[in-house]
Structures are given as C-alpha cells and as structure tokens.
Amino acid sequence: MKNRILVAILPVLACFAFLPGAQAQVCQDGCDAGLFNAFQGTDALKSGASIGVGNAAFGWRALFFNDGNFNTGIGGGALALTTSGANNTAVGAAALLLNVAGSNNTAVGTDALVNSTADANTAMGSFSFFNNLGGIENVAVGFNALNANVGGSFSVAVGFNALVLATGAQNTAVGDNALALLTTGGLNTAIGDLAGFSYSGGESGNIVIGALSANGSVGVAGDNNTIRIGDNLLPTDIPTPQCFIGGIAANSQTWNGVTVCQVTVNFFGHLGFDCVNPENRQIVPAAHQPMLNDKVEKLQASNAKLRATVTRQQRQIDELTADLQRVSAQLEVRKPATKVVVNKP
Numbered sequence: 001m002k003n004r005i006l007v008a009i010l011p012v013l014a015c016f017a018f019l020p021g022a023q024a025q026v027c028q029d030g031c032d033a034g035l036f037n038a039f040q041g042t043d044a045l046k047s048g049a050s051i052g053v054g055n056a057a058f059g060w061r062a063l064f065f066n067d068g069n070f071n072t073g074i075g076g077g078a079l080a081l082t083t084s085g086a087n088n089t090a091v092g093a094a095a096l097l098l099n100v101a102g103s104n105n106t107a108v109g110t111d112a113l114v115n116s117t118a119d120a121n122t123a124m125g126s127f128s129f130f131n132n133l134g135g136i137e138n139v140a141v142g143f144n145a146l147n148a149n150v151g152g153s154f155s156v157a158v159g160f161n162a163l164v165l166a167t168g169a170q171n172t173a174v175g176d177n178a179l180a181l182l183t184t185g186g187l188n189t190a191i192g193d194l195a196g197f198s199y200s201g202g203e204s205g206n207i208v209i210g211a212l213s214a215n216g217s218v219g220v221a222g223d224n225n226t227i228r229i230g231d232n233l234l235p236t237d238i239p240t241p242q243c244f245i246g247g248i249a250a251n252s253q254t255w256n257g258v259t260v261c262q263v264t265v266n267f268f269g270h271l272g273f274d275c276v277n278p279e280n281r282q283i284v285p286a287a288h289q290p291m292l293n294d295k296v297e298k299l300q301a302s303n304a305k306l307r308a309t310v311t312r313q314q315r316q317i318d319e320l321t322a323d324l325q326r327v328s329a330q331l332e333v334r335k336p337a338t339k340v341v342v343n344k345p
Contacts (some may be wrong), residue, residue, distance in 0.1 A: 039063070045072075061094075068103075075110075079189070092126070109143075128157075135169070142176075143309075159193075168204070175211070190214070199223065231269050 015095065039045035039057040043064055054070040057063035061080050062073035068086040073079035077097050078090040086103045090096035095107040097114045102121045102244040107113035112123040116132040122139045123129035127147055135153045140146035145157040147164045155171045157163035161180045162173040168186035173179040178190045181200040188204060190196035192211040198220045199206070208214040210230035233241035248321050253260045261275035 019289075030139075041076075168202070233269070235267065 006277070008219060012106060029237060030210065030338060036054040037045060037051055037056070039055075039062070041057070041059045041062060043061045044057040045066060046058060046065045046164070047168040048237045051063075052067050052071070055063060056069070056072045056074075057066070057079075058074045059078055060076040062075065062078045063071055063074070063082065064077075064080045066073075066079065066082050068082060068084050068088075070087050071082060071085065071093075072089045073082075073096070074091045075093045075095055077094045078098060079085075079088055079096045080089060080094075081097060082099045082102075084101045084252045085099055085105075088096060088099065088103060089106045089108075090099075091108045091115070091144065092110045092112055093111045094114050095109065096102075096105060097111070097181060098117060099105065099113065099116050102116055102118050104123075105116060105118075106124075107116070107129070108124045109126040109128055111127050111130055112126075113121060113129045115121075115130060117121075117132050118132060118136045120137045121129060121132060121135065122141075123146070124130075124141045125143045125145055125219050128142060128145045129138065129149060129247060130144075130147045131226045132138065132146070132149050135149055135150040135155070135180055136238065137154050138146060138149065138152070139156045139158075140149075140163075141158045142160050142162055144161065145162045146166065147161075149155065149163070152167055152168050152171070153168040154169055155163060156173070157166075157171075157178075158174045160176040162175065162178045163171055163182065164177075164180050166173075166179065166182050166185070166299065168182070168184050168188075170187045171179060171182065171185070172189045172191075173182075173196070175193045175195050175224055177197055178192065179188060179193045179196040179199060180194075180252060181197060182188065182203065183200070184202040185206075187206045188196065188199070188206045188208070190206075190208040190213075191198075192209060192213060194211060194215050195204065195213050196208040197212070197215045199214060201222075203223045206214070206227040207227045209228070212232040213230055214228045215232055216222050220228075230241070230243070261273040264272045264274050266272070
C-alpha cells in the first residue's frame with residue numbers, strides 16, 4: 001500500500017520540474033532569504049513568488065509554493081504546495097504535501113495529512129490522516145490513523161489503524177484497531193485494543209471501553225446510543241469475570257416502584273431494571289444493614305404470628321379429634337345386642 005501511494009505522489013512532485021521558473025536551484029547551508037526565513041535543499045522555499053515571513057524549509061522543494069507565514073517543512077515535498085496557509089508544521093516526506101490554504105496544522109510522518117486542505121489538524125504517524133479534505137480540529141496519532149477521513153471534524157484517533165475507515169465526525173478511538181471498521185458513524189467513543197471493531201457502518205453515539213469490547217458479541221451490529229464495558233467477558237470464562245463500580249454501594253435507596261427500581265442483568269451482561277418484582281433483589285449488607293435488619297424483624301414477627309396461629313389451629317384439631325372419639329364410643333355402647341336365630345327341624 002505504501003509503495004502504491006508513493007508511486008502516485010512522485011509524479012505530482014516531478015511535475016514541479018516543468019513549471020515556469022522551477023529550474024533546479026541549490027541553496028547552500030546557512031542560506032537565509034531574509035524576513036526571518038531559512039531554507040536548505042534543492043528548490044526549498046523557491047517558487048519565485050513571495051515567500052512570506054518566519055518560514056523554515058529543509059528538504060527537496062519543501063514549502064516550494066509557499067507565500068504564507070510561520071510554516072515549517074522538513075522533508076522532501078513537505079508542505080510543497082501550500083500557498084497562503086500559515087502556522088503549519090510538516091515533518092516527513094510529502095507531509096502536508098497538498099495543503100494549499102490550511103493553517104495551524106501539524107503533520108509528522110511520511111504522507112501525514114498529505115491531502116489536507118483544512119485547518120487545525122494534528123497527525124503523527126506515517127499515512128495518518130492521509131485523505132483529509134475539509135475536516136477540522138482532528139487528532140490522529142499512529143500509522144494509518146484516520147486514514148480515510150475526508151470531511152469529518154472533531155475526531156481523535158490514537159493507535160495503529162484507529163478510525164482508519166471513518167468519515168464521520170466527533171469520534172474518539174484509543175487503541176490499536178479501535179473502531180477500525182467504522183465508516184459514517186459519529187459521536188462514538190472506544191477505548192482499548194480492537195474496541196468497537198465490529199462496528200462496520202453508521203453506528204453512532206456508542207461508548208465502548210475495554211479490549212475487544214463490542215467485538216462480535218450478541219447485539220453489536222447496528223448499535224446506537226449503547227454503552228458496552230468489557231462485554232466480551234462471559235460468565236463461562238475462567239476465572240469468572242467480576243465487575244466493581246465505586247460510588248454505588250455507599251448510596252442506599254428505598255424502593256418505591258416509581259422512581260427507584262431494582263437493576264437486573266441477563267446472561268449476556270445486558271443491564272435493565274425491574275419495577276414489578278422488587279423483592280427479587282439482593283441487598284449489599286454493608287450498605288443496607290438498617291433496611292435488612294428491619295426486614296428481618298418484620299419477617300420474624302410474621303413467623304411468630306404464623307407459628308401461634310398454627311399452634312392454635314392444632315389445638316383445635318386435637319380437641320375436635322377427642323370429641324369425635326367420645327361420640328364414636330358412645331355410639332358403640334348404644335348399639336343393640338346381636339340376636340342369633342336357630343332354625344329347628
């Protein structure tokens with residue numbers, strides 16, 4: 001891929017040689033064009049037009065067309081086509097090569113921000129932010145980070161291939177291949193190696209934290225406004241995954257069926273709530289001891305009443321049984337004696 005891109009760029013650089021007034025001119029060490037400019041290298045800062053103020057160009061045709069101010073280009077073709085842009089810094093072959101009027105950009109690495117024409121972008125890493133055209137205020141750190149972004153703005157990509165295919169806006173990806181397959185989606189945040197890797201379209205408004213989170217687990221495709229934290233961990237994993245979140249156990253709440261309900265979780269780690277079956281909850285003893293004690297006391301009182309009721313009913317049953325036995329005995333006594341009839345011949 002790198003070789004194909006360089007082959008595509010070399011003809012652009014080579015065509016400079018055929019432009020009027022672009023004959024090779026070598027500037028020796030220490031050459032200063034005045035107005036606080038410094039340049040070194042064949043045709044560096046040497047377009048024949050105004051070369052601006054406070055610029056520094058080091059490398060073959062670095063800042064070749066420049067007439068802006070306070071630009072720094074280090075490397076062959078660095079900032080070569082910039083004209084009116086200002087306050088740009090390009091370090092690396094062809095870094096910010098096609099930037100024409102963009103300002104306040106920083107590009108470090110071969111072909112970093114090579115196609116950029118916008119403002120206030122930062123790219124560090126070979127081919128990082130390669131295709132930016134109109135996006136502003138983006139940050140790309142890592143090989144191929146934000147490589148395909150064309151017009152998206154306000155995104156941050158840190159890591160190898162982070163947001164490599166993304167064209168949306170306001171995404172944040174930190175980690176190798178984080179949100180690597182996302183395309184048009186925006187307002188996503190993914191932190192961790194391969195975090196959000198299964199998002200491959202226009203998923204938006206998601207928060208993904210943890211290596212491999214949102215990576216092939218159930219329900220990932222088409223996520224929107226979803227939070228996934230370590231959702232690649234399953235109950236069957238060894239050792240068994242656990243989750244601890246501070247600031248919760250210290251705040252007890254009384255269930256009332258309207259504003260406070262119990263939190264539930266299914267096999268896949270999907271959180272929800274239940275306001276119908278409040279007694280089907282578990283209480284953290286340390287945080288809810290008074291409530292637990294009250295429930296225990298009520299349960300004990302209820303059990304005591306139940307035992308008393310059972311005892312009273314058993315006594316009544318015993319009395320009824322005794323009465324039945326007495327009545328049965330009296331009936332036996334009152335029965336007439338059995339007569340035997342003998343037939344005589």
